[in-house]
Amino acid sequence: MGRSPCCSKEGLNRGAWTVMEDKILTEYVKLHGEGKWRNLPKRAGLKRCGKSCRLRWLNYLRPDIKRGNITRDEEELIIRLHKLLGNRWSLIAGRLPGRTDNEIKNYWNTNIGKKVQDHLSQTSKRSNQVHRQEKQNQSVEKSARGPAEAKIGSSCVVRTKATKCTKAVNVITSEQPIQLDQHNQIIETKPEVGVEVQSSMVHHHDPVDFSQFMLGENNPSNFMMDFEMEENFISDLLNMDFSQLPCFEDGGYSSSNTCDKGHSSPISDHTHLVSGDTLHGSNFQSVGPLIESELDWLCD
DNA sequence: AAATCAGACAACCGCATTCCG
DNA sequence: TCGGAATGCGGTTGTCTGATT
Numbered sequence: 001m002g003r004s005p006c007c008s009k010e011g012l013n014r015g016a017w018t019v020m021e022d023k024i025l026t027e028y029v030k031l032h033g034e035g036k037w038r039n040l041p042k043r044a045g046l047k048r049c050g051k052s053c054r055l056r057w058l059n060y061l062r063p064d065i066k067r068g069n070i071t072r073d074e075e076e077l078i079i080r081l082h083k084l085l086g087n088r089w090s091l092i093a094g095r096l097p098g099r100t101d102n103e104i105k106n107y108w109n110t111n112i113g114k115k116v117q118d119h120l121s122q123t124s125k126r127s128n129q130v131h132r133q134e135k136q137n138q139s140v141e142k143s144a145r146g147p148a149e150a151k152i153g154s155s156c157v158v159r160t161k162a163t164k165c166t167k168a169v170n171v172i173t174s175e176q177p178i179q180l181d182q183h184n185q186i187i188e189t190k191p192e193v194g195v196e197v198q199s200s201m202v203h204h205h206d207p208v209d210f211s212q213f214m215l216g217e218n219n220p221s222n223f224m225m226d227f228e229m230e231e232n233f234i235s236d237l238l239n240m241d242f243s244q245l246p247c248f249e250d251g252g253y254s255s256s257n258t259c260d261k262g263h264s265s266p267i268s269d270h271t272h273l274v275s276g277d278t279l280h281g282s283n284f285q286s287v288g289p290l291i292e293s294e295l296d297w298l299c300d
Numbered sequence: 301a302a303a304t305c306a307g308a309c310a311a312c313c314g315c316a317t318t319c320c321g
Numbered sequence: 322t323c324g325g326a327a328t329g330c331g332g333t334t335g336t337c338t339g340a341t342t
Contacts, residue, residue, distance in 0.1 A: 014311085014312080015310095015312095015335080015336080016310075016336080016337090017310085035327090036327085037327075037328075038326080038327065038328090050328095051313090052311075052312075054328075055310090055311065055312080056310090056311080058329095059310075060310075087330095087331065087332085088330085088331085089330075090329075090330060090331085101331080102309080102310075102331095103310095105331070107308090107309090109308095109309095110307065111308095
């Protein structure tokens with residue numbers, strides 16, 4: 001089945017947008033709203049492909065676009081999200097107000113990606129044992145990712161089918177007020193905090209006041225909150241062998257944090273999340289901090 | 301001053317997904 | 322349910338600009 005081109009490319013302008021074109025597009029979208037991109041150029045009098053108009057609007061002309069350098073906080077958030085989501089730039093951008101997927105993608109490719117590669121080249125000089133373990137990890141990751149992604153680095157990617165929503169809640173036991181440090185990171189305290197996700201697969205053990213635990217929109221620590229946890233995501237997570245993550249190597253994370261590699265009983269009543277063979281004793285809250293241990297090398 | 305190079309980022313392209321009649 | 326249109330997404334390319342030789 002053939003596919004008709006999005007537009008006939010004859011007689012259309014290409015390349016950089018002119019000020020006049022920007023003005024026309026901006027005025028038109030302000031007047032008629034987004035959408036109907038295919039017909040927009042004709043109606044607005046632009047000699048551009050509809051796709052091109054959409055891209056120009058979304059990536060450059062939108063009034064809520066935040067221009068300027070990526071801040072340190074934003075960079076850390078990008079790294080964390082990329083670790084979780086892989087090259088799902090639109091999802092990552094969804095957690096960074098005012099930033100576009102294209103901008104984040106470019107930033108990753110030109111800045112962070114290099115750091116990752118540098119880090120990889122350094123780690124390749126480690127002992128043979130570590131080297132072998134990395135190879136194992138890479139083969140595991142390559143089977144779950146595309147080739148382009150594989151060349152960037154050894155991030156531990158959960159292949160989600162997540163979409164933005166507000167249904168997933170970050171629930172913490174009622175006895176545990178959230179404590180944040182100067183970087184707005186959750187300070188882990190005992191007893192363990194847990195996260196429960198609205199899903200038929202998840203059991204709620206204690207009735208809690210959800211509103212008490214909703215974090216602020218811009219808090220970098222709550223980046224998991226707005227992702228809809230679809231069954232696909234849950235199953236991906238359940239099937240994920242967390243022992244393969246670099247974070248669990250050397251006993252580093254597992255020994256000092258809340259993640260329990262063993263298949264014994266749950267850590268506590270507060271942390272029980274779901275029943276699954278590969279996630280016993282783990283919880284989503286654990287996933288965030290474990291990533292942090294992998295970020296140390298990125299610090300200046 | 302001119303040539304070359306590298307970094308940054310806007311824009312394009314093709315495929316995937318969603319929507320709708 | 323199906324097919325085509327519309328839209329979204331991620332990879333790649335092109336171009337501009339500043340730094341270096």
